[in-house]
Amino acid sequence: MHEMGIASSILEGVATEMRRRPGCRPLKVGVRIGEMAGIDPESLRFAFDALILDTELQGLGLDVEYRPPRARCRECAREFDVHNFELLCPGCASQNAECISGDELEFAYLEVEDHEPCAAGRKSPE
């Protein structure tokens, strides 16, 4: 339900970045979302596409890296992905691990059309 708010927040981030790159066109935005962030990637994509429909951003791609939680073993310090809530260390088989991430909701990258103004835009002040 709140994916609409998340989608518009992603678009705000894109808009902010594009103000630094006048004359450029954004092609795709990449985000990292933890499985524990409570966000459904499909609903997010739906909301995102609905918001950019008939705007100058129509066609902008959304690349979601949907990541499982990460844990760190308290015995051997190894870090590993957690699947199906199984906190079993693949290194030493200990079950004594702590979660270190899983609810992230972050920007990763932006792909922009590569031509002269873009490269210049990177250096130009706000």
Added chain:
Amino acid sequence: MNRVPLEGKVLNENARVAAELRERFRQHQVFVLNIISSPGSGKTTLLERTLESWPQTQRVAVLTGDIQTENDADRLKRYGFPVKQITTGGTCHLDARMIEKHISEWDLERLDLLIIENVGNLVCPSSYDLGEAAKIVLLSVTEGEDKPLKYPSIFFKSELLVLTKTDLLPYVPFDVPAAVTNARRVHPAMEIVRVSCLTGNGMREWLTWLEHRKGAFLTELAQSVAEVG
């Protein structure tokens, strides 16, 4: 084509306001709790029983969020503590701006505890930081023991699970050990109390948890002040 790294959180604006709020709460030593559950799990009832048990000298305030109506605030105002309703007008969660706006008339220096009852919803509120010191989740025994696995996000982020309406256990097929196992699969360190607001069973455990957690917040605050100063 040109790929440029983008940094920062997606809910940047909310994260910024929440960080400001958290800093203010720390400065004024206000312990803030964010209570989340599906609609009707018993958030307001638990708060009623809680406020009822406290003397007027307790320096507590409550913010209660709903999509519509002032009903919950009206229920909670009876106990004589400051209470404000936040009606979101359709939004399925509270965000940090709403908190900032609704506490603006309160003198934080005169508070020790701020309890926020979030909008009834097991999904959306978990994404919005309100500047709280701790999130807790309520699950009533009529909702099914599989909820921690179906809605892992909020169980992942909550320090305490309050299993509510335990007086109904004789009438519903709810497997308490399975609920506990499921909650701890998602969040191994989760603390769990079982409460019936009807009989009062478990209220003492809940109030003890609250007191301890608030104490831990103040201790941590004192340590960080000592380190800086």
